[in-house]
Amino acid sequence: MKPQQDLLKVISEDLMPVTEIDIKALAEIYDEKDIYLSVYLSVSGRENEHLNRIFVDSRVKSIKKALSPELRSEFEKTFEMAEPSIIEEAISGERGRIIFACSSESFLHVYRLAVEPEQSLVLDTSPFLLPLARLRADYEDYGVLLVDSQEAKFTCIRSDLAEEKKHLSIDLMNKHKKGGWSQMRFNHLRKGAIKSFLSEVADNVRGTCDQLQTRGLIIAGPGDAKQQLIDLLPQDIRQSVIGVIDVSMDISRDELVEEGDSVLHKNELSRSAKKAAEFKNALLRGGLAVYGVENVKSSLEQARVNVLLILKGSSVPGWICERCQNLQANVQAPKECDRCGGLTSVVDVVEELYELAQRTGAEVEFVEKEDFLDSDDVVGALLRY
Template identity: 75%
Template structure:
């Protein structure tokens, strides 16, 4: 099968923010057999090109050896439709690539990213989404408002792609001319002009944030203008400010992204710690919480989970019957489901719980080991009821 015969084909020729990938729709896809290939690769530089070929060849060989002849044939067809997209040269600015493919389902989705995923090459009953979920957690959309007393630039940063959305400026007389106004009157008028300008900036920033639906806003720039701007913002807008940083007004775009990402990372870590602390508190008082795979799985199946907490980089071996959705922890899957007799496929339990969360509309937080969850209880849940 050639890629031109693929019916559900989605290939982006420009860099795509990870938040634009419809992960919920991908979570709805599954089959009774292992027919979906998921590939995550860092693609920038010749070294990655060489390492990717070695990695992919190794995984293809290993997967072929593990499959029975019928599924092996489907895998070979799937790899054929995905191979060009896997090894195609990166476009300008591309650092990572994600490919989901299935020959049987006539399905090929290719996403080119400005951020770098870890190598992964998985054949499963559905697209493998945990690496994408972790990227989305690390690279949420946010705005940076770069401001001084005369100029303001609103830049939206999406997966390290910086797009300037607004640029405002004002003309201020910076030197008092001899024979003109008194210095006191000049200073008073100048302060009034600055306040008027910053008020306009605050109004524009609120409208832009609402329109773009960003996670929040970082105030950046030299001097005191950003603090004055903060004071002029309505309280609702102040709550969206993730941080305030001192940078030059002419800071290069890549340095602005780096500084903004550092603030975002601190915010993410704080939110994860808060969620883990809330989970701990609810468990201790017997409140709306579940922990451990079995309890969390049951709550997800009943659509009772408000927030699923996952220990970062965790993985648990198990099996799933795609016919009846029987999900069990086990290092050795049976030949058939003990509930309905359907085919049992080896899965990562954490991946399956994440997909259940997506299907039921639950939020997901990735937390670190020191934030309460551990290798014995890799998942927890804050419940709706």
């Protein structure tokens, strides 16, 4: 499928969260020939500039040697289109860059990231999305509510980009001056003011979370106000809390991101382990689950997959015919498809299964080896029916 007109050129001038990249739309794009160039680079520091140049030059030479004269000419035009974005200096805070390009379709996407992707340069029949998918799994959007008894700050963290979205505070000393009151009376009024303030914070959390659509919420800060706030949160918001951390109110933004990422990573490991356990339990009961490339591929083609499970870091060699979408694993690519006679391309079958999951609306979960099957299989699926 050719790219939609509004997707032909997307060039980010500023840092972009990986969750803002429309991966589902990119997964819809493919051609019968290897015409789409995908580049993933780390761009922070002078050392990376030199290493990137060596890596890119090596990959370009290898790709040219493997192409027919016709496709080599097309690739050279595409690389010429992408090269300025490959060598361009990093902007402030930029640590990674993703480039998708195709000269014949006038297609160019450039994304500047605050996180580092796996280094890769691939020519394929479609944009190569697996490294992007892994980034999205590692850097989901989440909120951090930094709170004490007098102040609350809601910060949204997206791909290590932190932006304060809400700030509430109360001046307890001026609101309740002690004067001639007894200590008991003063403390009672102060506690009431704190509870009123935290109730206001709790009321604001729902609207902020709904607006930002974050996956989870971390409650942070010193003292007891964190737990008091959690007790005041609506039940559904309370269930979205993925961690509670003790930090000072004057924590730096970088430190807050580091602390938040640590909580998110642990939560992600727990979530993927639960999905893997659910998958294995379904297999034990003879329930709605399949494993192995062929069974998973067949289920995806029938849009039966609810959750696609992929072993982290895995790949499976194979080939695809983009004309009829015939996908075969662990076999050498013939010159022509045995179904329709179309051209074939060497692919990573795991990447193709991921793209198929995107097209059919399946959730994707990357799982650790120790949580997955005790076999050589690298993919499994929980089914809808």
